[in-house]
Amino acid sequence: MAKYMLIMRASDEAQEAFAEAGIDFDEMLATMGRFNEEMITAGVLVAAEGLEEPEKGVVVDYSGDEPVATDGPYGETKELFNGFWVLDVPTMDDAVAWARKAPLAGPGMKAEIRRIPGIDEFPQDNEWVRRERAWRERTGQL
Numbered sequence: 001m002a003k004y005m006l007i008m009r010a011s012d013e014a015q016e017a018f019a020e021a022g023i024d025f026d027e028m029l030a031t032m033g034r035f036n037e038e039m040i041t042a043g044v045l046v047a048a049e050g051l052e053e054p055e056k057g058v059v060v061d062y063s064g065d066e067p068v069a070t071d072g073p074y075g076e077t078k079e080l081f082n083g084f085w086v087l088d089v090p091t092m093d094d095a096v097a098w099a100r101k102a103p104l105a106g107p108g109m110k111a112e113i114r115r116i117p118g119i120d121e122f123p124q125d126n127e128w129v130r131r132e133r134a135w136r137e138r139t140g141q142l
Contacts, residue, residue, distance in 0.1 A: 003116040004095035011108030012114060029052040029104045039087065039098065050083035079110065086116065 032050070039045035052058075057072040085102075089095050092115065099111040119136060122129045138140040 001088045001090055004087050004089060004092065005097050005116055006087065006095065006102065007112040007114065008082045008084060009079045009110045009112060013077050014106055014108030017106060017108070025050070027075060029115050035101065035103050039085070044087045044089050044098065046086040046088050048083070051081065054080050062077045069126050
């Protein structure tokens with residue numbers, strides 16, 4: 001098995017469409033809850049979280065000499081990262097199949113899928129990899 005992160009993204013257009021449509025928060029929670037329950041029942045869900053609205057977020061920009069923190073909202077943002085799922089499935093194709101089932105339909109809605117490399121895929125003679133492995137063992141993650 002491998003872990004894959006499904007990253008929920010929405011364009012400015014999608015955010016505006018949700019606001020204009022008056023999407024009921026309880027209905028949205030029920031829709032996502034049913035999808036999450038399906039993944040739990042299938043035994044593939046590792047983690048899932050939604051995020052607060054961008055107005056409450058902060059971006060730290062590292063492009064200058066010193067990092068600069070800027071409060072939201074972010075007018076220049078084309079797509080916002082709204083939440084994620086981490087799935088433990090055998091292949092990218094399996095992760096794509098789950099992403100296709102996600103209740104994210106609509107213009108400007110996307111899910112990006114990225115594989116999460118395991119600790120065993122990094123150089124095991126590296127001091128920092130050894131330290132992380134020890135931490136994962138201490139905390140029951142390995």
